[in-house]
Amino acid sequence: MIVHRLTAFLSLTAILAVLVPISSLGAQQREVPYWASIRFDEVNMRVGPSQEYPIEWVYKRKGLPVKVVRVRESWRLVEDPEGEQGWIASSQLTPTRGAIVIGGGTADLREAADRTSALRWRAEPGVVGELKRCREDMCEIDVGGRTGWVDQERLWGAGEP
Known part of the structure; x- marks a missing residue:
């Protein structure tokens, strides 16, 4: 009985030794x-x-x-x-993904991914939010539950790194 438990333990240890490095490779190989x-x-x-x-x-x-x-x-x-x-x-x-408002002056955050859509609010440079998605040259961000679409050029953290 002790031999079977020891064999099972060693088998499990060997499996985990293989699985742990493999699972950590995913994050490392990004x-x-x-x-x-x-x-x-x-x-x-x-x-x-x-x-x-x-x-x-x-x-x-x-x-x-x-x-x-x-x-x-x-x-x-x-x-x-x-x-x-x-x-x-x-x-x-x-x-x-996060984003920070950059550039001079406030950035307009709009209702939709269209510069002519209704203005929801304005954000000062330095405001940090969660980047939700981007369409063409505008991105939607969420700042403390307030969302809006802003010109991608006004965000650091949007687009290709």
Whole structure:
């Protein structure tokens, strides 16, 4: 009986040893560059891909979009909207696409993906929202439950990375 349990345990351990690396490959094999977002209210960016490296920057903006430009084990070299680059642990990022309003002056958020549709509200540069979808040159974003369509050129995090 003990031999059967030990054999079953060893078989299960061998299967898990094979499955874990395979399942983690999916996230590791994602083609760079790609978009991601900051997962938590506070996330550290480091100068290298390990907790041994000093913290270069602390992001305090959940949902802030970042461009992942390199993958190294469980670390991602990211570029932020200001062009700064550094390493963030993959667990601190989410694949949910975010977008940040850029440019001068307010951005008009419209009811539909048409510049002549009704104006819903305006967003100042720096407003962060979840990117819902894009059609041609306009994208729909959700900022705290308020949605609207905005010119894609006014968003960093929309379009191809």
